[in-house]
Amino acid sequence: MSRRKPTHDHQITLDLGEATDESPPMAPTPSTTTVPTVDAAAPFADPDGMEQLLAGWQEEGWIRPLDREFACLIRSLSEEQGEPPEPLLILLAALVSHQVGRGHVCIDLGALLGDASQILSLPPEEPATAVPTEQPPALPRPDQLLARTSLEECRRVLEASCAATVSDQATPLVLDNNRLYLRRFWRYEQRLAEGIRHRLEQSSPLSDTGTSEAGTLHSALDTLFPPKDEVDYQKLACALAARNRFAVITGGPGTGKTTTVVNLLAALQAVAGVSPERQGRKYRIRLAAPTGKAAARLNESIGGAVSRLPLENLPGQVDQQDIPTRVTTLHRLLGSRPDSRQFRHNRDNPLLVDILVIDEASMVDVDLMASVINALPARAQLILLGDRDQLASVDAGAVLGELCQRAGPAHYTPETANWLATITGAQVPGTLRDDNGSAMDQAVAMLRKSYRFHQDSGIRKLADAVNTNALDDSLLAKARRGDFEDVAILSAGPGLEDAQRLICHHTETGTPAAFHNHGEGRLVNGQTLPPPVGYRHYLTRMRDHTLSTHSPLADWDTLARQVLADFSDFQVLCALRKGPWGVEVLNDLIAHQLLEQKLIPRAEGWYAGRPVLVTGNDYNLGLMNGDIGITFSLPWNTDENGQPKPTLRVAFPASDGTDNIRWISPSRLQQLETVYAMTVHKSQGSEFTHTCLVLPDRLSPVLTRELVYTGITRARHWFSLIAGDEAVLKESVAQRVVRASGLAERLWD
Numbered sequence: 051m052s053r054r055k056p057t058h059d060h061q062i063t064l065d066l067g068e069a070t071d072e073s074p075p076m077a078p079t080p081s082t083t084t085v086p087t088v089d090a091a092a093p094f095a096d097p098d099g100m101e102q103l104l105a106g107w108q109e110e111g112w113i114r115p116l117d118r119e120f121a122c123l124i125r126s127l128s129e130e131q132g133e134p135p136e137p138l139l140i141l142l143a144a145l146v147s148h149q150v151g152r153g154h155v156c157i158d159l160g161a162l163l164g165d166a167s168q169i170l171s172l173p174p175e176e177p178a179t180a181v182p183t184e185q186p187p188a189l190p191r192p193d194q195l196l197a198r199t200s201l202e203e204c205r206r207v208l209e210a211s212c213a214a215t216v217s218d219q220a221t222p223l224v225l226d227n228n229r230l231y232l233r234r235f236w237r238y239e240q241r242l243a244e245g246i247r248h249r250l251e252q253s254s255p256l257s258d259t260g261t262s263e264a265g266t267l268h269s270a271l272d273t274l275f276p277p278k279d280e281v282d283y284q285k286l287a288c289a290l291a292a293r294n295r296f297a298v299i300t301g302g303p304g305t306g307k308t309t310t311v312v313n314l315l316a317a318l319q320a321v322a323g324v325s326p327e328r329q330g331r332k333y334r335i336r337l338a339a340p341t342g343k344a345a346a347r348l349n350e351s352i353g354g355a356v357s358r359l360p361l362e363n364l365p366g367q368v369d370q371q372d373i374p375t376r377v378t379t380l381h382r383l384l385g386s387r388p389d390s391r392q393f394r395h396n397r398d399n400p401l402l403v404d405i406l407v408i409d410e411a412s413m414v415d416v417d418l419m420a421s422v423i424n425a426l427p428a429r430a431q432l433i434l435l436g437d438r439d440q441l442a443s444v445d446a447g448a449v450l451g452e453l454c455q456r457a458g459p460a461h462y463t464p465e466t467a468n469w470l471a472t473i474t475g476a477q478v479p480g481t482l483r484d485d486n487g488s489a490m491d492q493a494v495a496m497l498r499k500s501y502r503f504h505q506d507s508g509i510r511k512l513a514d515a516v517n518t519n520a521l522d523d524s525l526l527a528k529a530r531r532g533d534f535e536d537v538a539i540l541s542a543g544p545g546l547e548d549a550q551r552l553i554c555h556h557t558e559t560g561t562p563a564a565f566h567n568h569g570e571g572r573l574v575n576g577q578t579l580p581p582p583v584g585y586r587h588y589l590t591r592m593r594d595h596t597l598s599t600h601s602p603l604a605d606w607d608t609l610a611r612q613v614l615a616d617f618s619d620f621q622v623l624c625a626l627r628k629g630p631w632g633v634e635v636l637n638d639l640i641a642h643q644l645l646e647q648k649l650i651p652r653a654e655g656w657y658a659g660r661p662v663l664v665t666g667n668d669y670n671l672g673l674m675n676g677d678i679g680i681t682f683s684l685p686w687n688t689d690e691n692g693q694p695k696p697t698l699r700v701a702f703p704a705s706d707g708t709d710n711i712r713w714i715s716p717s718r719l720q721q722l723e724t725v726y727a728m729t730v731h732k733s734q735g736s737e738f739t740h741t742c743l744v745l746p747d748r749l750s751p752v753l754t755r756e757l758v759y760t761g762i763t764r765a766r767h768w769f770s771l772i773a774g775d776e777a778v779l780k781e782s783v784a785q786r787v788v789r790a791s792g793l794a795e796r797l798w799d
């Protein structure tokens with residue numbers, strides 16, 4: 051019988067990426083139903099046995115209902131096509147879905163069979179909170195099952211199945227080079243790799259140093275970057291990004307990504323101004339970021355950088371209006387539609403843009419990045435900015451990290467090095483050269499010098515040590531002694547309650563006494579910095595204002611702007627959501643501390659002073675996941691006696707690049723949470739004057755080098771650390787986030 055591969059792609063509308071949490075599934079709560087006892091061989095005997103086992107895993111919280119349902123769907127598809135349903139196929143389907151839920155784009159079967167418990171993190175490690183189960187469940191673990199099979203067997207089963215192909219047939223699973231994908235994610239990765247490769251192949255008139263365009267780039271860069279004794283990596287990055295239709299500029303905090311991209315855009319507009327091909331038409335440029343918060347932050351910094359450009363000295367008659375300063379969110383740019391994953395802009399309706407710059411690109415998952423590529427005209431230039439060492443996107447993929455995996459010791463070919471020498475006058479250091487560098491290598495630039503953090507900055511030293519897994523006792527001891535003027539390590543007594551009390555007190559006051567010289571007298575860019583603060587700071591401004599019923603709305607807007615700015619002067623970040631060190635418990639404890647100090651009127655429900663974080667996009671209200679608002683009690687309405695009747699409204703900054711305030715009734719807000727404490731994941735793309743990182747006293751898979759680095763680098767001027775156990779801090783730094791994906795192989799091989 052000849053079997054037809056079913057075209058079931060449309061049926062796989064299960065949202066296999068969206069249920070992604072920031073952390074792997076937590077440890078099971080004790081089960082109330084009896085779970086069948088099976089040994090590791092039994093589930094392979096028949097598909098019912100395998101399904102029964104998956105049901106047990108789901109019941110124990112090891113996998114999501116979605117993972118089991120997907121596996122059952124694969125079984126049904128096989129049966130519909132007259133195939134004997136293979137238990138191993140059902141298992142692999144559940145596992146690939148599970149992995150996508152944890153941020154992986156696919157499963158690398160070789161790696162999976164090599165170390166299944168590490169790759170799958172199953173059973174989930176007990177989190178800091180877990181109530182120990184009295185009896186561990188008598189279920190075979192995935193690694194025990196996988197130990198009974200081989201790569202050849204997995205391949206055989208998948209290749210024989212009508213549910214998996216390597217071809218363009220729309221089967222729900224794709225086996226590609228020993229990597230197993232959900233088709234949707236395989237397509238994203240393919241589309242992304244194709245879009246990047248296509249851009250890398252396009253030639254640029256800038257490549258030929260004899261063209262007028264190249265000559266203009268040379269003189270524009272000389273104007274924008276004053277001569278230096280050392281290699282100017284910003285200038286090199288500008289030149290490389292100008293030459294390629296796809297480029298990545300990566301660098302740590304304050305290395306000048308914004309400054310560089312503004313210079314780059316000015317240089318490109320200068321080139322457009324002289325280009326015979328463009329006949330004086332300037333490029334249409336758009337700036338975007340993955341979240342409203344990240345867009346707002348770039349908005350803040352870009353205007354200043356543009357106004358400082360020496361435009362009058364540039365060739366090509368570049369005007370200030372030629373460089374945009376408005377930053378939009380990617381969803382807004384692409385035209386998101388409620389209840390749909392499809393954007394208004396796509397291959398058939400591309401964006402009207404010549405150059406698209408995406409900031410904070412580490413937060414962009416493979417799905418969204420593929421949508422960006424899909425919506426870009428074929429010749430449009432795409433420039434990604436971001437810090438490759440930060441946490442990867444919450445949803446599947448680690449696109450920026452993968453694109454920058456060879457950025458440290460770069461791989462510039464002799465051709466690139468010679469071109470850079472002509473265009474920038476700089477010699478590329480020998481350590482960054484490679485005769486065998488690929489096209490992709492030539493499109494990646496890393497900024498290596500921080501202009502925000504001084505050489506002796508504790509924040510910088512800690513971040514560097516975390517990145518290189520060199521966080522040792524002597525550095526921590528120095529920080530604890532107050533040797534760094536910007537870092538404080540706070541230690542509580544041994545008990546959990548002592549630690550929680552310390553966190554609450556610190557959160558209220560910011561504990562300036564824990565910092566060098568009580569945080570007094572620090573000079574930054576020639577200005578004295580105010581000492582670090584806690585939440586008392588913004589709540590005091592709220593409490594002490596003198597506005598009344600008769601005050602105009604503009605005055606309330608001004609107050610809201612100040613309070614929101616004060617709120618961003620401090621933020622507690624947690625690694626975990628659940629448990630005594632997690633966001634939920636700490637939000638509650640901190641609210642009660644502030645209530646006790648009479649800074650807020652109550653600690654539950656809605657009240658004046660409650661800070662909230664939007665946790666899902668609300669297109670009707672124009673609120674995006676990650677937006678932060680503060681609740682105000684406004685005397686705008688009056689009761690029947692004409693007396694002011696306070697009304698609660700939440701003030702949000704407008705997300706359109708203006709400094710407008712939107713006042714929204716709490717009853718209209720659907721997805722949100724209190725945000726005295728926030729997870730490090732949610733803090734990506736944000737920055738706070740003083741950041742306090744709280745780490746638990748037990749290791750969990752969530753605690754990784756990327757998480758600790760991201761937490762530390764959210765601090766603009768002050769960083770405080772409260773760790774339940776410093777050994778856990780060091781162990782966290784040794785753990786890395788590794789996400790399975792085939793993107794790098796598609797681009798480099």
Ligand SMILES: Nc1ncnc2c1ncn2[C@@H]1O[C@H](COP(=O)(O)OP(=O)(O)OP(=O)(O)O)[C@@H](O)[C@H]1O
Nearest residue numbers: 284301302303304305306307308309310351501502
């Ligand atoms: N080449 C330079 N010379 C002197 N100062 C610089 C240079 N480049 C950047 N700066 C300054 O360093 C600070 C950080 O620069 P910028 O905002 O461009 O960095 P960034 O990498 O975008 O920062 P972030 O980490 O916030 O994304 C700014 O005050 C900027 O003016």
